[in-house]
Amino acid sequence: MDDFSYINGSLHCESVNVQTIARKFGTPLFVYSRQTIIDHYRKIAEAFGPLDPRICYSVKSCSNLNILAVLKEMGASFDVVSGGELARVLEVGVDPKRIVYAGVSKTDREINAALDAGIGWFNVESEQELETLANLAAKHNTVAQVALRVNPDVDPQTHRHTTTGKRETKFGVDLQRAANVFEEFAKNPAIKLAGLHVHIGSPVNRIEPFVESIKKTLGLIVQLSKSGHAITSINIGGGYGAHYSGEEAPTAADYATHIVPLLQDKNLTVMLEPGRSIMANAGVLIAETIFKKSSGDKKFVIVDAAMTDLIRPALYDAFHFAWPVAPAGGMIPPRRSQELKLEGTELVDIVGPVCETGDFLAKDRWLPPMSRGDLLCIFSAGAYGFSMSSQYNSRPRAAEVLVHGHEAKLIRKRETYEDLVALERQK
Numbered sequence: 001m002d003d004f005s006y007i008n009g010s011l012h013c014e015s016v017n018v019q020t021i022a023r024k025f026g027t028p029l030f031v032y033s034r035q036t037i038i039d040h041y042r043k044i045a046e047a048f049g050p051l052d053p054r055i056c057y058s059v060k061s062c063s064n065l066n067i068l069a070v071l072k073e074m075g076a077s078f079d080v081v082s083g084g085e086l087a088r089v090l091e092v093g094v095d096p097k098r099i100v101y102a103g104v105s106k107t108d109r110e111i112n113a114a115l116d117a118g119i120g121w122f123n124v125e126s127e128q129e130l131e132t133l134a135n136l137a138a139k140h141n142t143v144a145q146v147a148l149r150v151n152p153d154v155d156p157q158t159h160r161h162t163t164t165g166k167r168e169t170k171f172g173v174d175l176q177r178a179a180n181v182f183e184e185f186a187k188n189p190a191i192k193l194a195g196l197h198v199h200i201g202s203p204v205n206r207i208e209p210f211v212e213s214i215k216k217t218l219g220l221i222v223q224l225s226k227s228g229h230a231i232t233s234i235n236i237g238g239g240y241g242a243h244y245s246g247e248e249a250p251t252a253a254d255y256a257t258h259i260v261p262l263l264q265d266k267n268l269t270v271m272l273e274p275g276r277s278i279m280a281n282a283g284v285l286i287a288e289t290i291f292k293k294s295s296g297d298k299k300f301v302i303v304d305a306a307m308t309d310l311i312r313p314a315l316y317d318a319f320h321f322a323w324p325v326a327p328a329g330g331m332i333p334p335r336r337s338q339e340l341k342l343e344g345t346e347l348v349d350i351v352g353p354v355c356e357t358g359d360f361l362a363k364d365r366w367l368p369p370m371s372r373g374d375l376l377c378i379f380s381a382g383a384y385g386f387s388m389s390s391q392y393n394s395r396p397r398a399a400e401v402l403v404h405g406h407e408a409k410l411i412r413k414r415e416t417y418e419d420l421v422a423l424e425r426q427k
């Protein structure tokens with residue numbers, strides 16, 4: 001599943017001892033495995049191979065330039081959702097034609113930047129956006145290639161904050177209105193309205209919602225073609241699950257078994273936008289134990305990482321498996337599961353230093369005894385970890401390290417107190 005494993009009682013990333021990395025670069029620290037990124041990308045490429053898809057890595061999941069460079073090397077295309085993400089992808093020298101740009105609120109400045117760059121596809125989410133894009137493209141004397149993002153009103157059965165394909169969410173244009181949008185804009189000379197885009201949420205650990213949303217979108221394609229609108233491309237979005245606790249997510253092959261037959265021989269360019277399924281288990285967050293304390297029956301392990309580094313537990317009640325980097329008594333976890341309760345462990349909450357009760361990384365976990373200075377690993381933190389981090393409580397953001405075989409390379413320096421204030425100084 002990934003390249004993080006215990007060797008001689010200590011966690012390793014590929015061939016490097018995580019203790020050594022943490023002592024060298026400090027904590028909190030994100031550690032990524034290059035090999036895992038490559039394996040996960042390859043599995044998707046192989047599983048969906050019969051469709052010859054464009055795999056547009058979802059930059060929001062982990063946007064470090066060095067991670068983008070690994071994926072570029074693998075032949076990935078890129079899904080961006082802001083001018084900032086666009087700038088990152090251009091910075092690593094990606095062919096702009098390999099960029100697709102989604103998001104409900106693209107500013108004129110962002111649209112102009114994307115038109116200047118000459119990106120491949122705008123995934124447009126409303127009539128007003130389409131009108132604005134057409135006007136700006138006309139001023140650029142160019143034709144913008146557009147996929148209309150549709151909202152299929154399908155329940156992905158995931159957290160309500162990451163549900164994006166239900167009618168009441170802000171995303172896309174509902175299927176009923178989509179045909180009208182084509183009628184209104186298809187003849188506009190500044191846009192080529194040639195694709196449909198659909199993304200229903202994340203993580204989607206059931207395959208049926210994907211099947212349902214793709215079937216609905218294909219139905220629209222048939223309807224549109226009868227009205228003379230030729231659709232050349234379907235972008236089925238991201239949202240493929242990852243293993244946070246055991247084996248809860250379908251594999252790339254499982255998803256593909258059901259999705260590929262729907263799209264094969266349809267004469268459509270197929271695009272996917274995976275983020276989490278590539279990055280979640282390709283990265284971990286390493287923290288140091290600062291203190292332990294009790295309150296009544298409750299025991300706390302207080303570490304130097306916080307909701308500012310990994311907000312998923314606070315924001316989504318998400319589960320992340322946590323275990324010491326070098327557990328006392330060589331207590332190696334047989335699996336990373338929510339139910340794990342080994343003899344000699346104690347029930348604790350793992351919390352951070354931020355002044356919020358919501359600042360926790362794990363609740364009610366059976367952990368081997370931890371002492372001050374012990375390192376703790378929070379697994380599956382590669383996606384929506386660093387990229388959602390903040391400086392709240394004036395905490396400098398963590399450093400990031402990428403491991404390749406025997407080598408651990410710093411790919412983002414730890415922020416300093418100087419970084420916290422540099423943009424605010426008046427002179």
Ligand SMILES: Cc1ncc(COP(=O)(O)O)c(C=O)c1O
Nearest residue numbers: 058199202238239273274275276
């Ligand atoms: C439009 C779009 N595509 C792709 C993704 C990536 O999702 P995931 O990281 O779950 O694959 C997202 C994230 O929610 C998204 O909004």
